Amino acid sequence: MEEKNRDITQQPFTSLFIIKIGGNIIDNPSALEAFLKDFSAIKGAKILIHGGGKIATKIGEKLGIRSNYIDGRRITDDETIDLVTMVYGGLVNKKIVAQLQALGTNAIGLTGADANIIPAQKRPVKTIDYGWVGDVDSSKFNVQSLLSFIGHGVAPVFAPLTHDTHGHILNTNADTIASSLAVALSAHYKVRLIYCFEKKGVLEDVTNDDTVIRKLDKALYTQLKQEQKLFEGILPKIDNAFNAIDAGVHQVLIGDARDLIKNTTDNNEGTLIY
Numbered sequence: 001m002e003e004k005n006r007d008i009t010q011q012p013f014t015s016l017f018i019i020k021i022g023g024n025i026i027d028n029p030s031a032l033e034a035f036l037k038d039f040s041a042i043k044g045a046k047i048l049i050h051g052g053g054k055i056a057t058k059i060g061e062k063l064g065i066r067s068n069y070i071d072g073r074r075i076t077d078d079e080t081i082d083l084v085t086m087v088y089g090g091l092v093n094k095k096i097v098a099q100l101q102a103l104g105t106n107a108i109g110l111t112g113a114d115a116n117i118i119p120a121q122k123r124p125v126k127t128i129d130y131g132w133v134g135d136v137d138s139s140k141f142n143v144q145s146l147l148s149f150i151g152h153g154v155a156p157v158f159a160p161l162t163h164d165t166h167g168h169i170l171n172t173n174a175d176t177i178a179s180s181l182a183v184a185l186s187a188h189y190k191v192r193l194i195y196c197f198e199k200k201g202v203l204e205d206v207t208n209d210d211t212v213i214r215k216l217d218k219a220l221y222t223q224l225k226q227e228q229k230l231f232e233g234i235l236p237k238i239d240n241a242f243n244a245i246d247a248g249v250h251q252v253l254i255g256d257a258r259d260l261i262k263n264t265t266d267n268n269e270g271t272l273i274y
């Protein structure tokens with residue numbers, strides 16, 4: 001087929017890096033700058049998903065909006081959804097996109113509402129009312145526009161926001177968006193999902209960066225949880241990582257944002273989930 005007639009949404013089965021960056025890095029300007037330089041240097045298809053929970057909490061405090069979390073999910077009432085829409089969809093997303101443009105990477109900032117890429121369901125109230133929090137199902141994602149951006153060499157940058165298809169923005173955990181996008185795009189690309197944070201990987205001893213667990217399967221995960229060596233944010237991150245692997249994502253890694261370049265190669269650092 002002639003190149004000019006090639007349907008760019010029909011991708012050859014090549015590699016795609018889906019990279020998630022968390023709040024501790026975003027909140028540190030020099031760490032973020034170094035990370036974005038490395039992200040820019042990655043050749044080929046790539047998507048960035050950012051969090052920003054820490055920044056939303058800080059700005060909320062200045063505005064008199066208190067943050068409450070249950071099981072790692074922010075209780076998102078009316079004023080909190082406005083707060084996170086401004087912080088994730090505006091401040092954080094647009095600053096990252098502008099920095100990437102300055103580094104020569106053509107990026108487009110998106111929420112899940114844009115191009116209807118991530119329709120979500122407001123979490124039903126059972127014992128806890130999470131408010132405007134969205135649960136996602138990767139089989140409902142509309143990835144055609146994403147494929148088109150990627151096919152044109154544009155890197156999508158996602159804020160952790162989705163929508164309920166009835167006009168409301170929903171707050172969705174960034175780790176979950178990353179794993180679900182990885183699943184949705186695995187039909188089109190060989191996906192490597194990389195969770196970047198401030199530690200070397202999943203650690204046997206959280207206070208010692210020399211104790212990286214290089215390979216983590218479910219049996220070892222269960223054992224480490226029983227030994228109480230894993231707690232807080234790393235637990236939902238690992239759960240999301242296993243969900244991705246179970247749903248056919250080629251590779252999932254949890255590692256240090258500073259090791260991003262190494263973690264795009266087979267000579268990776270960090271923790272490989274399998």
Ligand SMILES: Nc1ncnc2c1ncn2[C@@H]1O[C@H](COP(=O)(O)OP(=O)(O)O)[C@@H](O)[C@H]1O
Nearest residue numbers: 022023024197201202203206229230231233234
């Ligand atoms: N064994 C462990 N190895 C690595 N991190 C751990 C471990 N146990 C608990 N953690 C905590 O999990 C945190 C990562 O989760 P989180 O703060 O949600 O990251 P992010 O905001 O980057 O997504 C680490 O900063 C660390 O405090």
Ligand SMILES: CC(=O)N[C@@H](CCC(=O)OP(=O)(O)O)C(=O)O
Nearest residue numbers: 022023051052053073074173174
């Ligand atoms: C529902 C829910 O909890 N959403 C998260 C979204 C941000 C996030 O995931 O940020 P990090 O990756 O930096 O933790 C929140 O508002 O904190």
